[in-house]
Amino acid sequence: MAALNFGIATTNVNSASGFRSRPKFNQRKSTIVCIGWDPEGILAPPSGGHIARQRFRKSIEKDSDAREAFERQVREEKERLQALRESREVPDTPKKLIEYFLDTETQNFEFEIARMRPRLNEEFFSEIKSELGEIRFAVNKTPAMEDRLVELETLEKAIREGKEAYDKMQDDLTKAKENLTKILTSKDVKATLLDMVERNEINRTLLTLLDENISSAHGANQTQAAQFMEKLRGAVLKYITV
Numbered sequence: 001m002a003a004l005n006f007g008i009a010t011t012n013v014n015s016a017s018g019f020r021s022r023p024k025f026n027q028r029k030s031t032i033v034c035i036g037w038d039p040e041g042i043l044a045p046p047s048g049g050h051i052a053r054q055r056f057r058k059s060i061e062k063d064s065d066a067r068e069a070f071e072r073q074v075r076e077e078k079e080r081l082q083a084l085r086e087s088r089e090v091p092d093t094p095k096k097l098i099e100y101f102l103d104t105e106t107q108n109f110e111f112e113i114a115r116m117r118p119r120l121n122e123e124f125f126s127e128i129k130s131e132l133g134e135i136r137f138a139v140n141k142t143p144a145m146e147d148r149l150v151e152l153e154t155l156e157k158a159i160r161e162g163k164e165a166y167d168k169m170q171d172d173l174t175k176a177k178e179n180l181t182k183i184l185t186s187k188d189v190k191a192t193l194l195d196m197v198e199r200n201e202i203n204r205t206l207l208t209l210l211d212e213n214i215s216s217a218h219g220a221n222q223t224q225a226a227q228f229m230e231k232l233r234g235a236v237l238k239y240i241t242v
Helices: 049-062 064-086 095-100 104-116 124-136 143-183 189-198 204-219 222-239
Strands: 008-010 023-025
Touching: 049 104, 049 124, 064 104, 095 104, 095 124, 095 143, 104 143, 124 143, 124 189, 143 189, 143 204
Parallel strands: none
Antiparallel strands: 008 023
């Protein structure tokens, strides 16, 4: 899966104001990033800059034992994070959902947008707009109210952009699944790939989906299927343009 990236800085609000001290969003635009053998982006990238990352990626691709160990590490960390994320109490009203997102750590924002996507509707955004209106038209604004105004404005922007990015990613993923099925069931893989290149259907989403299938095949001890898809991955890499 891809990851949404939101910057966060820390702010402290006087406890007497009634507002909790919490992370404060900034205005950085959300993006989706696809990462080789760590499609969830849950492990830190290797240190040392671009060259070190390139060497790390190539060593993982060439060394099946290293790749298997890395994939196992990714799976274990993913399971740990999944359990931690799902342990949070799910809010039952739009007002509580606002607080829920304001208390969400940056690295969990993508997960929570996906998890709460059905709840990110007009009722939710109307609740934000209602509170924004109350603060904007208040006669006497306190510093805490001004901080709350910035928080809510930035949260609304971040969630709208994140929701749009998530919906686009889901659409891309649906198309990638169709294309991967087309490749795997093709009698002439090379011809199918060339046809997909002409249609601009070879992309990072397809590669990430293929990586996940390879990982699943290894996890299920389906060695032959994994080896076939690894060869296919090499062919797909030659045509990646995006």
